Amino acid sequence: MSVIRLRLPQNDFEKSADPSRTFIIKSDFRGTKNLSSSDQDYAKAVEKGIGLLKSNLAKKIVLSRIISFPQQAHTSESVFNAFNEKFPNAAVFAFSDEDQTQWIGATPELLFRKRGIVYTTISLAGTRKAGSQEKWGAKEIEEQHLVTDFIQQELKNLGAEAIRCGELHTRNAGSIEHLCTEITFEYKGDWNKVMHVLHPTPAVCGMPREQARCLIQQLELHDREYYTGLIGIEQGENADVFVILRCLKIEDEKLHVYVGAGITKESVPELEARETRWKAESLTDVIF
Secondary structure, three states, X not given: OEEEEEEOOOOOOOOEOOHHHXXXXXXXXXXXXXXXXXXXXXXXXXXXXXXXXXOOOOOEXXXXXXXXXXXXXXXXXXXXXXXXXXXXXXXXXXXXXXXXXXXXXXXXXXXXEXXXXXXXXXXXXXXXXXXXXXXXXXXXXXXXXXXXXXHHHHHHHHOOEEEEEOOOEEEEEOOEEEEEEEEEEEOXXXXXXXXXXXXXXXXXXXXXXXXXXXXXXHHOOEOOOOOOOEEEEEEOOEEEEEEXXXXXXXXXXXXXXXXXXXXXXXXXXXXXXXXXXXXXXXXXXXXX
């Protein structure tokens, strides 16, 4: 495993992270590798998931997929540079895994930022095209509230203090945007405990977490590998940890883009497939 580069968001304590202080953790969700799915196949999996949710087996699950595109001679360096220019508010990264496969991404999802005992995290959920003039739908608002409530409850259980939620707002992520709430808190214990308490969040797993995890393992056949894992850096009393989203790997002359969508009982399979396509295109539009 080697980290090629990690560029933290603008206005951070260090924009270019020292690779020797950076860590990467794989996703907990494992399966068969490299199973790219069509919109129709993904919609069928979502339909099955909705059926399970209507049986009250969980409130929300996050189903991911892989969408593959021709590589067209793009390199990890060229993709990284394109992401770095287009996504100033994301953590942009590139690394090679144990098989020397190249991974590149631009994740908007901060698990937490630690400055001394003061932490910042975000509740991020819901997706639509950037610049939409329509109001957010009930499904997206409910999905975002589930994430926010989960984070607050887990922090209280951990013993965090001074927990404060900012106002719900829309956050841009290139050609798409999400609902976002910023949460600050104080914690004097080991920051690794914060990491393990918050991850996987409902934004990448579902609610309740363990029930959602079981349903995902039933419905997803592919291996998430590093998608929905973690990438972070520790420097003294400071630490930044991000959830690995909006990522791809270069393999077999293809760009394999990893994306997902939050599924509730109100989900419409075709719309969820469209959402994942939008997320993939938010990366490929920049590259191509």
